[in-house]
Amino acid sequence: MTVSTKIAAGLFGKRVDAFTDRNFKYLLIAPAIFILLLIGIFPLINLVVASFQDITILGEDKSFQGLLNYKRLFSDARMWESLLHTVLFMAVALPIELLLGTVMALLLLEKMWGRQIFIALLIIPTVIAPIVAGATWRLMFDNRFGPINQVLGWFKGEPVNIVWIVNSSYVWAAILATEVWQWTPFMFLILLAGFSNVDRTQVEAAQIDGASNLRIFFKIVIPAIRPVLAIALLIRALDLFRLFDIVWALTRGGPGTMTETISTFTYVKGFEQFDTSYTSAVAIVVVVLLSIAVIFALRRVEIAR
Amino acid sequence: MTGETRADAVYVPKDWWLRRRTWTYVGRYAAAIVITLLFLFPVYWIFIMAFKTPEEVFASPPIWYPAQIQFKTFAVLFRDGDVGTIGNSLITAGVSTVLAMFFGTIAAYSLARFRTGGENLAIWIISQRMIPPIVIIFPVFLVYVFFGWVDTFQGLILLYTAFNLPYVTWMMRGYIEDIPIELEQSALVDGWSRWQVLLRVVFPMARAGLFATAVFTFIFAWNDFIFALVLTRVEITTYPVQVTSFFGQQQTFWAKIGAMSILGTLPIFFAVALFQRYLVRGISLGAIKG
């Protein structure tokens, strides 16, 4: 018995005792819900209110402005472009990570000497802070001090001087390389676990039936790891949607607004231009769009099951 | 009588170096080594900066390894107090991990054993984690400005706690569900109170899960950049923010970035190596029990 229940039991006898037992479950979950509401709901109310006002760096007009900010948002090409960048980048990065992760997982699926060491080493990029990963690749891609131009020069036979993070033809490739480098190991690890959990007897039965390796992979292994695959893709998609650190370290959204994602755009509007009401409206639209996408995705996953 | 026919058909194995298996193995091995080196090279590249002289850092074309390992950069970081940001990270990530672990675990117990709020409450809690941080941080920032909590430990710690709570709750719910419920029931019948059962049965039984979840919770807070970027100014700058401060207008202090990265990343390597067994379960939100 804790001190408080002991005292309470002493004062009120068994009735309080039974009370704590019955309300125990609510007592346990109350602090968590309180904290989530504190950081979730109150600021959210504030956000909704601000989005109908006109608070900017120039002045605070707290009168009701109707859909002013939302109208502005719908005609803000820069905002929609940043959203488009985010979604397109996701559409390119996700399949690459999935494919590379699959190849690596298949490579290390069967026993080999030092397999655990390879796996442990391959995990490293994923646990590094994304901002450090961004900094690392900024150096890798540096046109003068970075090794990438140097290595390309070896192949080409003459010095290469690509200004990766400034040149609009290469800047997305640089971000993509960083992203793929950091998160392919995540895919690899999850797929490796997924593959290892596939029922071996099913595979062996198919082998005895004379199915080809390719057929076994697509007809037995892939369906078996489908739930795992769905979760991994969902987690990665959500991460890619919030893409910020890597872009911030590499380009800060530049050149111009060429590599702006929805997260960096919101940051610039809110914390550099202090366009408070407008940023509130953007944040709300982002949450609404994301929720629709997630609900849609979850439905798909459920139906697929 | 079948002995003769069998003798005729005796299978003579090829020498090991002629077998196809051997060559497949060698191929796989070579590929594994190449891929691992490719993935590790950038880490090597940023880390080695810390040990180069300024001339070596800014050599063009770049030099792949320093002529002599030197620790001057680390000395500078200690002298200028940059290392203090590691301390700030330790405090914010550490305290918020303890808080998130405690409140998240007891909430998880409630969800796992009493089905409090049904499946809906559990899903609502984990959905809190899916909101992009930028959308969380903006309204929180406005509220914090009002309360004067920007650039304070309590502000950042509260935010990290709230941000990690859904993760802890979700993960610990899974770990607790793995504990045979009879252990708790037996303790209840034996005469222990509900709280004592948590303390004496559930926590020790979920020990491994608790540590693993704590490690990942700590890493999330430790590696966070965006919250810290907004909420820290001078007083409580954390290590990821400090790393970006070395990006200058004129030049970037790559040696310092390398040294800070080593200081900020090595502890995490050790923690993850220690809990590698739980890594897959941790990053897949419990989807794979591994």
Added chain:
Amino acid sequence: MARLRITGLYKSYDSVQAVRGVDLDIPEGEFAVLVGPSGCGKSTMLRTIAGLEEPDAGTIEIDGEIVNDLPPRSRDVAMVFQNYALYPYMKVFDNIAFGLRARKFPAGEIKERVLAAAATLNISGLLDRLPRQLSGGERQRVAIGRAIVRDARLFLFDEPLSNLDAQLREEMRLEIKELHQRLGKTMIYVTHDQIEARTLADRVVLLNNGRIEQEGAPLDLFERPVNRFVAGFLGSPSMNFIPARLVAADESLAVTFEDGTALAVPAAAYERLAGRSGHDVIFGVRTEHISRARDGDTREGLAPLSATIDVVQPTGSRTYVTFRLSGTPVMAELRAHDVEHPGQRIELDVDMNRAILIDPETDLVL
């Protein structure tokens, strides 16, 4: 020691009615076994008695005190779980002492009691081990030790032997029975194994679908089942049931089957069954009450039957044979060398004194 009384107990989970209307009165010191097929509500009842589940309706009294509102820790009962529920991170000693520590016993007395309990169960040498270093049987003893050390007024066993192999189960069964005789405590024991129930119990409570089908002394239930379920559940192999019709002929009754076979009903049962003549019945007979006909066996109530054997299953001391009676497979337990091979045609005697007749509409024994 305590008397347990349950009145009007109901409990449902979501849409499943686990227990529906159970009344039970277990006197002090009795060994009661709750038995029934899985899902019959026996475990739910036990957990309700322990306080791990709250009943929807009904009262639970221990020694005249209604304990419905008491949390498990205040009920002073001890429970042994199916999976033993040993704490893997505690040594055997601490596992056994765990309940005593909860009740704040002084260290000296804890040690004394644990050692005594360990001695009783022959596990004194294992006190420094961890549960994972023990065999299944040893774990079972530790689990029992944890229950007896506290000297609770009521002992609850939830299928404690079902994880053991057959031989060990028999051994432990004996020990539990001995333990009861020595301690004289009221014990409630849940099992799905009817042999365990019959061998252990002072009183068997046979449950089905959340209701009590029949309760009483084991042999009572075995010999005088009230309905088809009880008759079929107790006994191994289980009783044969064959659809038949009761036909009156002169001053006697016979059970006749569709293929024309007739078995005479003994005179003693004539009075009881006369009113039923001309009705459909289900004829029930245990395997051991069919035997090979022997010359000179003139016991009262033996009805002759010829059969062609389909399957022979020798077990060593006895041989089980299967044949068809009016299309229904029937099993009989014969002596070891009564039958040589399948297909053999033999003469059998059915002990009609021990056979039962069941009303097919109500399933009650006539």
